[in-house]
Amino acid sequence: MSKSPKATESKAFYLNPDRSVAVINYSEEYIQDIFQLVNSQGFYNLVDVYLQESQLAVTNKVEALDTKAYIDILKAILIDNKAGYEKYGNEQILKSIEELYSYYRSYFRVSLINKHNSAIVKGNFMNFDNHFNEIVIQMYRSIEEKLQGFTNKAYRQVNAGTNACVLTQSIQWNTPQKYQSLESIRFLDTLMLRPPMMMHTKSNKREGVFSEVFDNPIDKFDGNQKDWYCFPAKIGESLAFIYFHRDYFVSGIALANLFEVADKDSIAGQKPDEILLFGLNKTKGDVSHYYHDTDNNIWVGEVPYNDKTTYFGYMKKMCLTLHNLHMIYENRLPIHGSMVKISFSNGKTKSVVFFGDSGAGKSESIEALQEIADDKIINIETIFDDMGSFAFDDQGNVYAQGTETGAFVRLDDLSSSVAFNNMDRGIYLNPELKNARVILPANTYKHVVEHHSIDMWVYANNYDAEIGLHQFPNEEKAKATFIAGKRKALGTTDEVGMSTTFFANPFGPVQEEEKTRPIIDKVFNKLYQDNIYVGEIYTHLGYDKSKASLHESAKELLTELMNN
Structure with a gap:
């Protein structure tokens, strides 16, 4: 069919075919066995939507039945009432059941339990979800084996029921009068994921730059407790409340591999630094915006x-834009790049920050370093993967601090060893498409927000023909390159060809260039005072994509780090 059926909902089961999202609410109804499952309204709705979407009705008479008749066949099979189904033929029924099972598993399925401050629920929520998964598998296998007339010799324990289970909780926070409409929305408290998770979305690329609006997006929020949830995130040292419509549960759950979930003590009685409203119906145009509520000192984002x-990428980058704007107003410098702490076999440890816009070669440079290092590198620890900030301590020294506890990377950028070694923890987004991504946990929140010293800061230059490493002789030349933010776009956003972005960061500095420039001056001045290596590495990604050239550059980088 060209158009998906409309979303359907029962007391405990929500299904949206257009978004391929299913939400199961155990607090409303908890399925105890296969007979309760086959008799539930939620199962009826699932079968009803499946039959509307099925392409098999032309060749399979079972799929031409109405929903009640179809479910009656399943009930007859389960109680061995052959008279209730044999006229349809076991093979036709089995083919249909296989398709229905696959159809349900093609959805992103999340189960919810409202915690209600119950220690029993907190301690057992994973068991509840495991039991539901077993019921779904049991029902499928019971019908399958009865129809085929023999038991299977090989069983696959797939995530038949859900991909994730979430404890939700109502928490009283310091809610300004203007934000009272958010008070009823429940927070995600604890999440259980079943990786590797393969998620599919209608879009696979981010477009445009987030712009400022001068009307608070909260005025447009008319969501309710049933449709909306809040992921409370610690982004660096910011507290962010990320509100999202349930049709965006794919992104909402994926945040768990990227940001630290704020606990109850961090939320109760507190006012967030940032609020994101993701999935509003009434935004201006079809792009995303932010608003600075100076009265309450909150950065508010809206995404349509x-x-x-x-x-x-829209959810991640909007969160980071709000955070970076908050950092700029706190006189910290947002860094679009990755920071690693490298331990060498000669006993040295160096912290390196790779800087540049999307596709410049930050991740690739780290990969190349690992590939050419042999036994010279003992360990590479990721401090931040995409965004961090430089700040000054009480003594006036520059330190770096991260934002994310995970990494959102292109599958193409990962070496096979890194990809496979982390496969069992990953959340994969559109793995079959160009710009496929995986979100991997990378470090603990405690370590990410520590004050890290900086030994080297290099610009990832993907457009010049040179090979190797180049140190800028003075801060003016360094600033000119870093501020110009040149790169050759690789199709990870809607840009193509050569582009320039102020300070290589369209997520905060572009929007607040005037406020960012004095902080840039101060940071570069201090780094050159302290003789910190500031330079550029030639990655060749946008020039000729030569892996040999990048490896030569990585060799120079390795030599510099180990010998100086």
């Missing part, structure tokens, strides 16, 4: 409900 914003 449409197909485009199903791409996870």
Whole structure:
């Protein structure tokens, strides 16, 4: 069919075919066995939507039945009432059941339990979800084996029921009068994921730059407790409340591999630094915006409900934009890049920050370093993967601090060893498409927000023909390159060809250039005072994509780090 059926909902089961999202609410109804499952309204709705979407009705008479008749066949099989189903033929029924099972598992399925401050629920929520998964598998296998007339010799324990289970909780926070409409929305408290998770969204690329608006997006929020949830995140040292419509549960759950979930003590009685409203119906145009509520000192973001914003990059980058704007107003410098702490076999440890816009070669440089190092590198620890900030301590020294506890990377950027070694923890987004991504946990929140010293800061230059490493002789030349933010776009966003972005960071500095420039001056001045290595590494990604050239550059980098 060209158009998906409309979303359907029972007391405990929500299904949206257009977004391929299913939400199961155990607090409303908990399925105890296969007979309760086959008789539930939620199962009826699932079968009803499946039959509407099925392409098999032309060749399979079972699929031409109405929903009640179809479920009656399943009930007859389960109680061995052959008269109730044999006229349809076991093979036709089995083919249909296989398709229904696969159809349900093609959805992103999340189960919810409202915690109600119950220690029993907190301690057992994973067991509840495991039991539901077993019921779904049991029902499928019972019908399958009865129809085929023999038991299977090989069983696959797939995530038949859900991909994730979430404890939710109502928490009283310091809610300014203007934000009272958010008070009823429940927070995600504890999440259980079943990786590796393969998620699919209608969009696979981010477009445009987030812009400022001068009307508070909260005025447009008319969501309710049933449709909306809040992921409370610690982004660096900021507290962010990320509100999202349940049709965006793919992105909402994926945040768990990227940001630390704020605990109850961090939320209760507190006012967030940032609020994101993701999935509003009434935004201005189809792009995302931010608003600075100076009265309450809150950065508020709005992202519209449409197909485009199903791409996870919108949720991630809007969170980071709000955080970076907050950092700029605290006189910290947002860094678009990655920071690693490298331990060498000669006993040295160096902290290196790779800087540049999307596709410049930050991740690739780290990969190349690992590939050419042999036994010279003992360990590479990721401090931040995409965004951090430089700040000054009480003594006036520059330190770096991260934002994310995970990494959102292109599958193409990962070496096979890194990809496979982390496969069992990953959340994969559109793995079959160009710009496929995986979100991997990378470090603990405690370590990410520590004050890290900086030994080297290099710009990832993907457009010049040179090979190797180049140190800028003075801060003016360094600033000119870093501020210009040149790169050759690789198709990870809607840009193509050569582009320039102020300070290589369209997520905060571009929006607040005037406020950012004095902080840039101060940081570069201090780094050159302290003789910190500031330079550029030639990655060749946008020039000729030569892996040999990048490896030569990585060799120079390795030599510099080990010998100086």
